[in-house]
Amino acid sequence: MIVRHDVTKPPETPxxxxxxxxxxxxxxxxxLLPQLAQEVRAEMIDAVSRTGGHLGAGLGVVELTIAIHxxxxxxxxRLIFDVGHQCYPHKILTGRRDRIRTLRQEGGLSGFTKRAESEYDDFGAGHSSTxxxxxxxxxxxSQLQGVKRNVxxxxxxxxxxxxxxxxxLNNAGALDARLIVILNDNDMSIAPPTGAMSAYLARMASGRTYMGIREAGKKLTAYLGESADRAISRAVGHARGYVTGGTMFEELGFYHIGPIDGHNLEHLxxxxxNVRDNGxxxxxxxxxTQKGKGYAPAEAASDKYHGVSKFDVVTGTQAKAKPNAPSYTAVFGEALVQEGTLDDKIVAITAAMPGGTGVDKFATAFPDLTFDVGIAEQHAVTFAAGMATEGxxxxxxxxxxxLQRxxxxxVHDVAIQKLPVRFPIDRAGFVGAxxxxxxxxxxxxxLACLPGFVVMAAADEAELxxxxxxxAAYDEGPISFRYxxxxxxxxxxPARGEILEIGKGRIVREGAKVALxxxxxxxxxxxxxxxDLDAAGLSTTVADARFAKPxxxxxxxxxxxHHEVLITIEEGSVGGFGSHVFQFLSxxxxxxxxxxxxxxxMPDIFMDHASPEAMYARAGLDRRGIVDTVFRTLTGQARDTAQVSLLKP
Structure with missing residues (x-):
């Protein structure tokens, strides 16, 4: 267990x-590797306590990462981590320890694997299951190029x-390529290891003798014909499955080993x-493995320590600034509960992100009407479509x-069939670290390119x-709103949200020359x-579109x-709201x-992590950027250059 009392200094890691x-x-x-694991853990905990980031998953793979390397x-x-937030120990061991306290900071290390960052990051992974x-x-x-390597x-x-x-998995089994998949079961969702016997069986099953017999058996059954080969292989697979629990993977064509204790290096x-050398x-x-392994607060509450802000290492207390206003996610969750209380046909679906989306609030109030389908967005959408067909x-x-996934x-299961699925879209715009x-x-x-789709965006928490x-009230077809x-x-x-007129925006501020x-x-x-524009003599109207479609x-x-200048502003890519406005204007x-x-x-680049404020400033989507865009539109020059000669009211 990691214990450190002087939090002003990095831990000692000889x-x-x-x-x-x-x-x-x-x-x-x-x-000596268990000692190294303790020191890697201490280093990771100290680094994340200073920067914030993903904690629990990385702590769970320390021994596994050491063993692989x-x-x-x-x-x-080649080594690929899925999902990428398990990679912090990997970064410490692959030449990036001196920068580990820059994790997720502007100009610092990414919180995920990133090919441009290191030759040891073989595949970028911010999403999962790839x-x-x-x-x-x-x-x-590698096979096609005649290169012998493990993946x-x-x-x-x-x-x-x-x-x-x-x-x-299905494709890999059919191709019979040299691929090693390590299933890191960190919530015991499949099967727990069974101690020494499990470790013994895993060593035996991965050893030269057993795997040699298996290969010889393959050659023998090949002479007996395809049907005999299939029958014998299945019989052997099922026999092993009773002992190791691997029948499903064997059926898919994989040689299955385990389960084994991912924190026991003598087993790993x-x-x-054996796997490296045989077969x-x-x-x-x-x-x-255990998520949060080696840090008591993370072991006790793996959900709360999956992703953390800066925290005190000794107490585990996370440093969170007192909010001046409720989060958009919380407002959505509370509003959905309110509507659900008044409408028993409302159900909530999420793809492994109940807390991140605010659906956890609805789940507390209506557990039987809440469905977390796991990391399965395709299924989530069609599952919702099926529900919509039944009212x-x-x-x-x-x-x-x-949602991109x-x-x-x-398109096919919701929009074409004009099914009234509601899509609350969290994390709109830049997300920072x-x-x-x-x-x-x-x-x-x-979404706005799809016929019949209603596409909204909330300007503030009341609008949300x-x-x-x-x-909730719209049953004519699919509808989305982003925040x-x-x-x-x-x-x-408001005490309760209002039903907005579909396709109607609002004027928030009246002016005469410039329209935002x-x-x-x-x-x-x-x-x-x-x-700022008014102060420069440019009378400005501000409008909230509410709808990109219609x-x-x-x-x-x-x-x-009624204005000389019209500027559209959005937190999205080219092809979105502004494109639809310009199509109409044309x-x-x-x-x-x-x-x-x-x-x-948003600029036509994939922008690296920084604070959201810095990202919006870099994109020109902040107060200064908007003013500068108006000045350039009128004069071809930035504000500071043009302001002296700008026309007056």
Whole structure:
């Protein structure tokens, strides 16, 4: 157990200090590796306590990570972590320890594996369930190129709940490629290890004698014909399955080993060495670990210590600033509970993110009406569609970036059939430390292009409450509403949301020369920018579009006809709200009369992690960026250059 009393200094790590790269592990005696594991754990806890980040999953794979790098020849042998937030110990051992206290900070290390960051990061992973597919691709590519190497995919932390993992397992078994899948079972969801007997059986099953007999058996049964071969192989697989629990994986074509204790290096090392040295084809090693291992607060509450803010190492208390306003996620959860209390047809669906989406609040109030389907967004969408066909009102609540994974189902199973599935979309816009993989960039563009879809964005927490009620009342087809991570702006909250008129925006501030048309929570920055523009002699109107689809045509006509400048502002990619506005302006001929119009969107890059404020400033979507865009539109120059000669009222 990690105990440290002086939190002002990094922990003492004499053995870890001798390890810079995995090659240094080769010189360390196996008997000293448990000490190294303790020191890696202490280093990781100290680093994350200072930066925040994912804690529990990484603590659970310390011994496994050490064992893999000790036994295999990385980076020649390929290693993929799934999901990527298990990779902090890996980063410590692969030449990045000196930067580990920059995790998720601007200019620092990514919180996930990232190919551009290190040759030891063989595949970028911010989303889950991709490792077996990627690993199989690497294994087959190596075979085709005549390169002998091991490919190891470490999959866990719920990632085996996604269909993509099973698609890859099925394909890998058929191809018989040299792929080692390590199933990191960190919530004992499949089977617990059974102590010494389990470890003994795993060593035997992975040893040269057993695997040699297996290969000889394959050659023998090949002479007996396909049907006999299949019957004998299945019989052997089932016999082993009774002992090891691996029947399903054997049926998919994998040689199954385990379950074994993932924290016991005396068990892990011989199994990994046996697998490295013996046999070929796909192998699955079932390893059981404890999320949060070695840090008492994380062991006791793995959910609360999955992702953490900065915290006190001794007490485990996380440092969280007192919010000035409720979070958007909390407002959504509470509003959904309120609507659910009044409508027994409302059900909530989430894909392994009940707390992250606010669905946990609904689950507390209505456990029988809440469905967490695991990391399975495709299933979540079609599951919701099925519910909608029977008259229920499903709220399929998924992060913007994760909804992309179910897009085909959104199109074919929801939109084409005009089913009234509600899509609350959390994490709209930049998300800060989680970086590009988690940014909510594309949902407006990929939903607003679908016929019959209603697409909304909340400008503040009160608007979000209105949109929850609007979606609950809307039965004509699919409807979505997006909202960002973080706190609201502190507006007065209604007792209950209002039902908004579909496709109608609102004027928030009246002016005469410049019109700012906002879609989403950049409205607050637009209002601040309007103050600066007024002070410069540019009378400014601010409008909240509310809807990207259907557009408020009357509002857009009014803004275009009565202002010299029209700027659209959104927290999304090109192809979204602004593109739809410009399509309408063009079709109506409203760009022909001298109107100067511009669209402000998130830049056409995948932006690295930083604070959300820094990211919006870099994107030009803050107060200053909006003002500068207006000045450039009028004069072709930035504000500071143009302001002296700018026309006055």
């Amino acid at each position: 053995l870890l200090d001798t390890v810079r790269f995995p090659s240094d592990l080769k010189a360390i005696d196996d008997k 000790k036994v295999f020849d990385t980076p020649h042998d 490792s077996i597919s990627a690993g199989l691709g690497m294994a087959v590519a 190891i995919s470490v999959i866990g932390d719920g990632a085996m709940s996604a269909g993509m993992a099973y698609e890859a 090392l011989p199994v990994l060495r 070929d084809g796909p192998v699955l090693i079932h390893v059981v 229920l009102r499903p709220f399929c609540t998924i992060y913007s970036t994760f 179910g897009y085909d189902q959104v 989680d970086g590009a993989t988690h940014a909510g960039t594309f949902d407006t563009a990929y 409450k209105h949109m929850v009620r609007t979606a 960002p991570r973080g706190e609201g702006v502190g507006v007065e909250m 048309l906002s879609f989403g929570t950049r409205l607050a920055e637009c209002l601040l920018a309007a103050e 557009l408020d045509h009357d509002l857009i006509r009014q803004l275009a006809r 079709s109506e001929g409203l760009l022909d009369g001298g109107l100067r119009a511009r669209s402000m969107v």
